[in-house]
Amino acid sequence: MQQSLSGQVVLVTGAARGIGEHTARLAAARGAKVVLTGLEPERLAALAAELDSVFFSCDVTDQTSLAAAVEGAVAAHGRIDAVVANAGVASRGTVATGDVEALVRTVEVNLIGVMRTAAAVMPHLIASRGYLLIVASAASFAALPGMAPYCASKAGVEHFGNALRLEVAHHGVRVGTAHPSWIDTDLVRDAQDDMPTFRETLRKLPPPLGSTTSVQRCAAAFVDALARRRRKVFVPRTVAVVYWLRTMVNSRLAERVIERQARTSVPAMEEQVRSLRRGFGAHTAPALPAPAPASSAALAEQATPGFIADRYHR
Numbered sequence: 001m002q003q004s005l006s007g008q009v010v011l012v013t014g015a016a017r018g019i020g021e022h023t024a025r026l027a028a029a030r031g032a033k034v035v036l037t038g039l040e041p042e043r044l045a046a047l048a049a050e051l052d053s054v055f056f057s058c059d060v061t062d063q064t065s066l067a068a069a070v071e072g073a074v075a076a077h078g079r080i081d082a083v084v085a086n087a088g089v090a091s092r093g094t095v096a097t098g099d100v101e102a103l104v105r106t107v108e109v110n111l112i113g114v115m116r117t118a119a120a121v122m123p124h125l126i127a128s129r130g131y132l133l134i135v136a137s138a139a140s141f142a143a144l145p146g147m148a149p150y151c152a153s154k155a156g157v158e159h160f161g162n163a164l165r166l167e168v169a170h171h172g173v174r175v176g177t178a179h180p181s182w183i184d185t186d187l188v189r190d191a192q193d194d195m196p197t198f199r200e201t202l203r204k205l206p207p208p209l210g211s212t213t214s215v216q217r218c219a220a221a222f223v224d225a226l227a228r229r230r231r232k233v234f235v236p237r238t239v240a241v242v243y244w245l246r247t248m249v250n251s252r253l254a255e256r257v258i259e260r261q262a263r264t265s266v267p268a269m270e271e272q273v274r275s276l277r278r279g280f281g282a283h284t285a286p287a288l289p290a291p292a293p294a295s296s297a298a299l300a301e302q303a304t305p306g307f308i309a310d311r312y313h314r
Contacts, residue, residue, distance in 0.1 A: 003227035006031030009077040010226060011070070013060055013117055014087030016040035017283065018185035019135070021047060022219035023084055028053065030223060035073040035080075038087065060087045060113030066120040080124040082131045082226050085117045089284050090150045090187055092194060093273040094266060102279025103149040110153035111160070118164060122173070129172035131229045133222060134161040138181040138239050141246040142209060144201065145262045146269050165231070176225050179243065180235035182212045190281025197269040204261065208238040 010027050014020040016038035028034045028051040036044050036055035048055040054076045056069035073080055088110045091102035114134055125132060139151045140158040158177050165175035182188050182202065192199040202210050218235045225233045234240040242249055 003224075004031050005223070005227055007033070008081040008226075009033045009035065009073065009079050010082045010084065011035040011037065011073050011080055011121065012084045012086060013037050013058065013113075015047065015055070016043040018187060019180070019183060019215055019218055019222070020084070020086040022215045023086065023222045024051065024053075026216075026219045026223045027226060030227070032082075032226075033077050035069075035076070037069045060085075060117050061108045063116055063120065066116055070120045070124065074124060079128050080121055080130065081128045082133070083117065083121045083125065084133045084135065084222060084226070085114045086135045087113055087117075088135065088153075088187075089280060090147070090191060091279050092191075092276060092281070093279070094146055094270055095148050097270045098273060099279035105279075106149040107153045107156075110150065111156040114157050115160060118160075122168065125173045126168065126171045131174045131176070131226065132164075133176045133178055133225055133230075133233070134164075135222075136161065136177045136179050138179050138209065138234075138242060140177075140179055142242055142249050145258065145266050146195075146198070174229040174231070176230045176233060178222060178225065178233040178235070179239055180213065180218050180221075181208050181239050182210075183218045183235070184212050184214050186283035187281060188212065190283055194276055194281060195269050195272045197265045197272060201261070201265055208236050209242065211236070 005027055008031070010032040012020050012024045012027070012034060015024045015036040017040070020038065021043075024034045024036055024047065034051055034053045036048055036053055037058035038044050039057065039059060041057045044055040044057070047053075054072065056072050058069040059065045070080070089106055091106040092098060093102070095103065118132060118134070121132065124130070134157055136157040137150075137154040139147060140154045143151045158179070161175050161177040168175065192202070202212075204210065213236050221233055221235045224230070232240075232243075234243065248254065
């Protein structure tokens with residue numbers, strides 16, 4: 001039986017598209033008051049109008065931007081009950097040949113962005129005895145060549161969540177980590193379009209690591225986690241098997257199998273990435289300039305459905 005989120009204030013980062021967008025839609029359908037944040041104001045505006053929600057342009061790697069969004073959410077609704085730390089990117093290429101700034105940016109968004117998000121929202125989650133769902137990945141415990149920064153960031157996210165859970169338990173705050181495999185989003189489709197070798201690698205992986213799950217199914221699992229304050233979320237559920245067998249997945253025997261394929265796939269992928277002349281997928285939003293500080297009173301005045309906090313600051 002589905003549990004209601006009626007009256008719960010849920011803030012979602014990376015809500016402009018993909019998992020974040022569909023999680024926001026479903027949470028709102030279950031009665032939540034959704035706060036949308038992200039780097040694509042036009043898409044956020046359209047979604048906010050549809051859901052009758054507030055939204056804020058927000059770069060999770062900038063603390064001022066995050067603080068403004070959190071203050072705006074509290075000004076609009078008086079509290080924050082749950083947060084989905086979903087914002088994430090995936091760079092292109094290997095450490096040897098890829099754009100180093102794109103590699104570093106991946107860690108900054110996926111890991112440091114989660115840390116900054118958690119720090120910004122935690123006082124309000126403590127006040128509400130709320131719940132933080134941190135979006136990690138199956139890549140937290142299953143590595144693939146060409147994904148070193150992504151795998152590193154998601155492994156860090158998982159263990160950050162594990163430690164944070166212990167830090168805030170005495171406040172009544174619950175922390176969950178989500179571990180989706182490949183989800184049918186722009187991020188995954190862009191990778192398949194940019195790198196045919198990536199598509200071929202997925203085809204050769206055993207399930208569930210080689211299968212793709214609908215974004216609607218992923219969002220349903222996330223919203224169920226919000227309602228039940230789950231500790232771990234696996235999408236699809238069979239990813240849990242990989243989690244429990246992670247020692248075997250990362251064994252020397254498994255490495256040898258992947259290395260055999262990587263001898264040809266990695267050079268081909270590197271050549272495909274060189275021809276792209278960009279470090280991210282076509283639908284990855286660029287970072288916004290850091291907003292200037294604003295007072296809480298100003299944020300309260302402007303925190304209405306359809307208002308973009310970043311535009312107000314500038």
